Amino acid sequence: MSRLCYAIPEYRQERVAILREAVEIGCEGLCLDFCRQPPAVRYHPALVEGFREETGIDPRRLSATDVPG
Numbered sequence: 182m183s184r185l186c187y188a189i190p191e192y193r194q195e196r197v198a199i200l201r202e203a204v205e206i207g208c209e210g211l212c213l214d215f216c217r218q219p220p221a222v223r224y225h226p227a228l229v230e231g232f233r234e235e236t237g238i239d240p241r242r243l244s245a246t247d248v249p250g
Contacts, residue, residue: 188227 232240
Protein backbone atom coordinates (compact mmCIF):
# COMPACT_ATOMS: atom_id res chain seq x y z
CA MET A 182 0.00 0.00 0.00
CA SER A 183 1.49 3.32 -1.03
CA ARG A 184 -0.65 5.68 1.07
CA LEU A 185 -0.24 6.67 4.67
CA CYS A 186 -3.26 6.16 6.87
CA TYR A 187 -4.69 8.03 9.87
CA ALA A 188 -5.57 4.62 11.34
CA ILE A 189 -1.90 4.29 12.31
CA PRO A 190 -1.14 6.14 15.60
CA GLU A 191 2.45 6.91 14.57
CA TYR A 192 1.23 8.63 11.41
CA ARG A 193 -1.22 10.78 13.37
CA GLN A 194 1.54 11.70 15.83
CA GLU A 195 3.87 12.68 12.98
CA ARG A 196 1.19 14.91 11.41
CA VAL A 197 0.59 16.67 14.76
CA ALA A 198 4.34 17.15 15.26
CA ILE A 199 4.59 18.89 11.88
CA LEU A 200 1.71 21.22 12.73
CA ARG A 201 3.19 22.05 16.14
CA GLU A 202 6.54 22.81 14.53
CA ALA A 203 4.87 25.23 12.10
CA VAL A 204 3.16 27.00 15.02
CA GLU A 205 6.41 27.20 16.99
CA ILE A 206 8.18 28.72 13.97
CA GLY A 207 5.47 31.37 13.94
CA CYS A 208 3.19 30.70 11.01
CA GLU A 209 0.13 32.96 10.84
CA GLY A 210 -2.36 30.10 10.64
CA LEU A 211 -3.00 26.52 9.66
CA CYS A 212 -5.54 25.27 7.15
CA LEU A 213 -6.41 21.64 7.79
CA ASP A 214 -8.11 19.74 5.00
CA PHE A 215 -9.23 16.22 5.89
CA CYS A 216 -11.00 14.17 3.30
CA ARG A 217 -12.11 10.56 3.24
CA GLN A 218 -10.53 8.44 0.56
CA PRO A 219 -12.99 6.66 -1.69
CA PRO A 220 -13.02 2.85 -1.60
CA ALA A 221 -11.34 2.83 -5.01
CA VAL A 222 -8.02 3.58 -3.28
CA ARG A 223 -8.51 0.68 -0.83
CA TYR A 224 -9.01 0.59 2.90
CA HIS A 225 -6.19 0.14 5.37
CA PRO A 226 -6.49 -3.19 7.24
CA ALA A 227 -6.67 -1.34 10.58
CA LEU A 228 -9.78 0.50 9.38
CA VAL A 229 -11.36 -2.64 7.92
CA GLU A 230 -10.87 -4.66 11.10
CA GLY A 231 -12.07 -1.89 13.40
CA PHE A 232 -15.24 -1.36 11.36
CA ARG A 233 -15.85 -5.10 11.09
CA GLU A 234 -15.43 -5.58 14.85
CA GLU A 235 -17.83 -2.72 15.58
CA THR A 236 -20.50 -3.52 12.98
CA GLY A 237 -19.93 -7.07 11.77
CA ILE A 238 -19.80 -5.68 8.21
CA ASP A 239 -16.86 -5.69 5.81
CA PRO A 240 -16.72 -2.04 4.61
CA ARG A 241 -15.18 -3.14 1.30
CA ARG A 242 -18.48 -4.83 0.45
CA LEU A 243 -20.67 -1.76 1.07
CA SER A 244 -22.12 0.22 -1.81
CA ALA A 245 -23.03 3.91 -1.78
CA THR A 246 -26.67 2.97 -1.12
CA ASP A 247 -26.00 0.68 1.85
CA VAL A 248 -26.86 2.09 5.27
CA PRO A 249 -25.60 -0.01 8.20
CA GLY A 250 -28.14 -0.31 10.93
